[in-house]
Amino acid sequence: xxxxxxxxxxxxxxxxxxxxxxxxxxxxxxxxxxxxxxxxxxxxxxxxxxxxxxxxxxxxxxxxxxxxxxxxxxxxxxxxxxxxxxxxxxxxxxxxxxxxxxxxxxxxxxxxxxxxxxxxxxxxxxxxxxxxxxxxxxxxxxxxxxxxxxxxxxxxxxxxxxxxxxxxxxxxxxxxxxxxxxxxxxxxxxxxxxxxxxxxxxxxxxxxxxxxxxxxxxxxxxxxxxxxxxxxxxxxxxxxxxxxxxxxxxxxxxxxxxxxxxxxxxxxxxxxxxxxxxxxxxxxxxxxxxxxxxxxxxxxxxxxxxxxxxxxxxxxxxxxxxxxxxxxxxxxxxxxxxxxxxxxxxx
Ligand SMILES: [Zn+2]
Ligand SMILES: [Zn+2]
Numbered sequence: 290x291x292x293x294x295x296x297x298x299x300x301x302x303x304x305x306x307x308x309x310x311x312x313x314x315x316x317x318x319x320x321x322x323x324x325x326x327x328x329x330x331x332x333x334x335x336x337x338x339x340x341x342x343x344x345x346x347x348x349x350x351x352x353x354x355x356x357x358x359x360x361x362x363x364x365x366x367x368x369x370x371x372x373x374x375x376x377x378x379x380x381x382x383x384x385x386x387x388x389x390x391x392x393x394x395x396x397x398x399x400x401x402x403x404x405x406x407x408x409x410x411x412x413x414x415x416x417x418x419x420x421x422x423x424x425x426x427x428x429x430x431x432x433x434x435x436x437x438x439x440x441x442x443x444x445x446x447x448x449x450x451x452x453x454x455x456x457x458x459x460x461x462x463x464x465x466x467x468x469x470x471x472x473x474x475x476x477x478x479x480x481x482x483x484x485x486x487x488x489x490x491x492x493x494x495x496x497x498x499x500x501x502x503x504x505x506x507x508x509x510x511x512x513x514x515x516x517x518x519x520x521x522x523x524x525x526x527x528x529x530x531x532x533x534x535x536x537x538x539x540x541x542x543x544x545x546x547x548x549x550x551x552x553x554x555x556x557x558x559x560x561x562x563x564x565x566x567x568x569x570x571x572x573x574x575x576x577x578x579x580x581x582x583x584x585x586x587x588x589x590x591x592x593x594x595x596x597x598x599x600x601x602x603x604x605x606x607x608x609x610x611x612x613x614x615x616x617x618x619x620x621x622x623x624x625x626x627x628x629x630x631x632x633x634x635x636x
Contacts, residue, residue, distance in 0.1 A: 294578065296309065297309050298398040299313050299314035299317055300312065300313065301313045302314060302317055302471060304316070308586070310401065312421045315401055315403070315518075317406060318401070319400055319401065319403060320386070322368070322400055322405070323368070324367060324368050324370075324371045324374065324398065324400070324405065325366060325367055325368065325394075325396065325405075325409065326394050326405055327346070327366045329362045330389075330411065330412045330413070330414055331357070331361050331364055331411065331413055331488070332413075332414045332416055333356065333357055333413060333414070333416065334355070334416045334418045334610065335353070335386055335415050335417055335418070336348065336417075336418060336419055336423055337385065337387075337417045338419060338420070338422035338423040339420060339422065339423050340384075341420040341422070341584050342356055343523075344359070344360070344417075345549075346358040346579065348420040348421055348422065350381070350568065353382050353386065354382050356529075357378075357380055357382065357390075357392070357413050358378050358380070361392065361394065361411060361413075361514060362376060362378075365394070366567060367396075370400055371396075371398045371399070371400055372400070372404065372508040373398050373399050373401040374396060374397065374398025374399075375396070375397050375398065376394060376395070376396055377394075377395045378392055378394055378395070379392065379393045379395070380392035380393070386415045387415055387417065388414075388415060389412045389413065389415075390412070390413040390414075390415060390527065391410060391411075391412060391413075392410070392411045392412070392413050393408055393409070393410055393411070394408065394409045394410075395407075395408050395410055396408070396409070406524065406546060409507065410576055418536075418634070420463075421617060422464075422466060422482070423460045424470055424553065425466070425468075425482055426482070428454045428622060429453065429468055429469065429480075430468060430482060430597070431468045431469070431480035431481055431482055431519070432481065432482060432483055432484045432487070432519060432520065433480075433481045433484045433486075433487035433488070433520040433521070433522060433523060434478055434479065434480050434481070434487075434519070434521050434522070435478070435479045435481060435487050435490060435491055435522045436473075436476060436477075436478050436479075436519070436522065436524065437449060437477045437478075437479070437494070437519065437524050437526070438475050438476040438478045438523060438524065438525050438526065438531050439476065439500070439525065439526040439527070439528065440500070440525050440526065440527060440528035441528045441572075442528060443474075443475055443476065443526070444476050444477075444526055445530070448498070448526060448530070449476065449477050450495050450598060451497075451498075452498070452524070452526075453470075453479070455490060455493050455494050456479060456481075456487075456490035456493075456494070456499065458490075458492035458493075459486055459489045459493055460481060460482075460483070460486045460487075460490060462482075462486070462489070462517055463483050463485055463486035465481060465482040465483035465485075465486035466481075466482045466483075467479055467480065467481060467482070468480040468481070468482060477557060478600040484520050486617055487520060487522055488504070488520070489595050491504075491522045491524050494524050494526075495524065496548070496549070497548060498526050498527070499526070499527045499548045499549055499550075499551075499567060500524060500525050500527045500545050501524075501525050502522055502523060502524045502525065502561075503522070503523045503525070504520055504521070504522045504523075505520070505523075506518040506519070506520055506521075507519050507520075507521065511636060518583065525555075527547060528546055528567075529547060529551065529567065529570055529572055530544070530547060531544055531547055532543060532544065532575060532576045532577065533572055533574075533575060533576070534556070534573045534574050534575065534622060534624070534631075535553075535570040535571055535572055535573050535575055536570070536571040536573050536610055537553075537562065537565060537569055537570055537571075538569065539554075540555050540557060540626055541555065541556045541573065541629055542554065542555050542556065542562055542565075542570070543556055543576055543631060543632065548569070550563070550565055550566060550567070551562045551565045551567055552564070552565070552568075553568060554623070554632060555609065556608065556629035556630065557606060557608065558606055558607075558608055558609065559608030559610040559611070559632070560607030560609065572625060574622060574624070575623070576631050578622065579620040579621060579622045579631040580597055580620065580621055580622070581618050581619070581620060581621075582594050582595055582596065582597050582618070582619055582620070582621045583597075583616070583617075583618060584613050584614070584615055584616065584617050584618070584619045584620075585602055585615060585616075586615050587607065587611070587613075587614060587615050588607065589607070590606065591604050591605065591606060591607055592604070592605060592606075592607045592611065592630070594621060594628060594630070596621075596623075596628060597618075599623075600625075603628045605627075605628055605629070607628070608630050608632075610630075611630060616634060619631075
């Protein structure tokens with residue numbers, strides 16, 4: 290049994306105890322114990338323009354509350370005396386965070402063998418700042434220009450729309466942006482924030498539409514002793530489009546698909562043509578220029594058509610695609626004094 294002489298006196302609460310921690314009894318020590326070095330505030334940079342925030346050394350689009358939590362947990366210094374501790378954080382963040390946002394840090398654990406719990410209020414300061422991307426857009430920054438053109442013609446509005454969609458998709462994939470879009474007489478110029486995104490987009494356009502691209506770098510300055518280049522990428526779509534009628538090795542073909550190669554239908558007999566090199570095709574006319582004519586007779590291998598210009602009956606081979614019967618309207622083209630039926634372009 291311990292004698293009274295072994296007990297120590299707590300100067301704080303006056304209790305007699307066996308041992309003092311930091312000069313006070315255990316109760317007094319635990320009550321006054323601060324498990325984390327005081328932090329009142331963490332700061333987080335937030336782009337009000339696009340909603341990105343700065344975390345781990347870069348601008349990100351992830352969940353802001355997760356980043357705030359990481360930032361706080363990274364900043365707090367936990368006392369080595371605290372065992373088996375847990376930290377949790379309450380913080381309400383709206384869509385457009387501004388100013389100071391209150392947060393509450395909840396800490397639980399064990400200190401000197403006794404359970405311990407504490408809450409601490411922390412302020413999260415939102416620093417509004419344009420992210421790199423937004424300040425670059427605002428400053429008209431671009432690394433490459435993609436010029437959409439077509440060989441011996443002007444790209445159609447549909448083609449330009451489709452090209453822009455492809456580009457947008459690739460640019461988003463690279464986390465980049467379009468600084469400027471400029472309509473020019475021969476097509477459209479797109480100013481892109483990132484060279485890789487521009488090259489990727491141009492490649493994808495050609496994959497889908499055919500044609501060629503030419504890239505030329507232009508020296509625009511030096512940064513840290515390194516030459517800085519801007520790229521001009523001219524995407525030249527093929528001279529032919531779907532719906533064009535072209536000469537192919539002495540035959541007349543309606544183009545029904547075009548990418549790396551062309552596919553189509555020979556008008557004379559309706560047979561299919563595929564994988565044709567674009568250089569083997571020569572533009573003849575547009576299928577939309579076809580005229581209406583009356584189908585007079587349909588035989589097994591031939592048909593008779595009333596030529597709407599001469600009002601004479603013309604007999605031609607019956608093409609595979611013909612579905613109309615005698616007396617019905619068909620579409621025809623006249624090429625080199627020959628009459629061809631044109632299939633309906635189902636779209
Ligand atoms: Zn005490
Ligand atoms: Zn931004």
